[in-house]
Amino acid sequence: AQSVTQLDSQVPVFEEAPVELRCNYSSSVSVYLFWYVQYPNQGLQLLLKYLSGSTLVKGINGFEAEFNKSQTSFHLRKPSVHISDTAEYFCAVSEAKAAGNKLTFGGGTRVLVKP
Amino acid sequence: DAGITQSPRHKVTETGTPVTLRCHQTENHRYMYWYRQDPGHGLRLIHYSYGVKDTDKGEVSDGYSVSRSKTEDFLLTLESATSSQTSVYFCAISGDVGHRGYGYTFGSGTRLTVV
Structure with a gap:
């Protein structure tokens, strides 16, 4: 069975600053990875x-994430956040x-x- | 969300009473899911369905049952509600991996309070 760990429960950040949300997973088989807001x-x-192919995935609202198989990570980043990005973010694996x-x-x- | 609706949106019920939550989709997706969301736990899978009359348990299925008699409807029943089942319940739908735009679509949630 797989599991997902989000290393930070809360991240305060100033407007226009970059943000990174960390996600690590564990699974014995190949996985698909998702970020939800x-x-x-x-x-x-x-x-x-991320389903396959390029490990750098671009999403909506300027977010991107990088799949790192060796580190079993899928961290989410945004180079410049807005007030409207205030929300809860969930990493998920299947x-x-x-x-x-x-x-x-x-x-x-x-x-x-x-x- | 477009294509998936949950009812009711809010419900207060007494301990020991049965409760049924409804999820309705118009996307003709094969898979339907019920999750509960609790602070610090993210979302946890209660039950899921992979077709009409085909359902299976998730990680927190005790005290819950489901039914899917039509592709578009997935019902979650709390057989005898307890205070530990106070939560926000989300329904989600998904097509197959090869389906364009693959990924879960979530309903708006049902906030259930058991008193």
Whole structure:
């Protein structure tokens, strides 16, 4: 079974500064990786995903993530954040080619962007 | 979210009563999921479905049952609600990996309070 660890539960950051959210996973098989964002009182929205191919993945709202197989990581970055990026971010993993497409989520990282 | 709706959005119920939450999709996706979200735990899978009448347990299935009699509807039932089941419940849908835009789409959630 796979597991996901998000190393920071909260990340405060100033507006226009860069941010990195760390995600490590463990799995004995090939995986698909995802980042989701949750704005207050809303459902989760897909930011980006890695299925195969280039390890640098670009998503919506200027976010990108890099898959590092040797370090079993999938860190999320944005070079310059806005107030509107204040939200909770979830990293998730599923086993490639496994039945059910089940996702396992990390515990989440709350990002607070300060003016 | 477009293509997936959850009902009700909010519910308060008493301990020991049965409760049913509904998830309805218009995307004709094969897979449907029920997750619960609790602070510090991220999202945890309760049950999922890979087709009509085909369901399976997730990691936190005790006290919950599901049914899927039609492609578009996935019901979650708390057989006898307990205070530990106070949570936010999310439904999600997914196509197959080869489906364009593969990834979960989440509903807006149901906030359930058991008193």
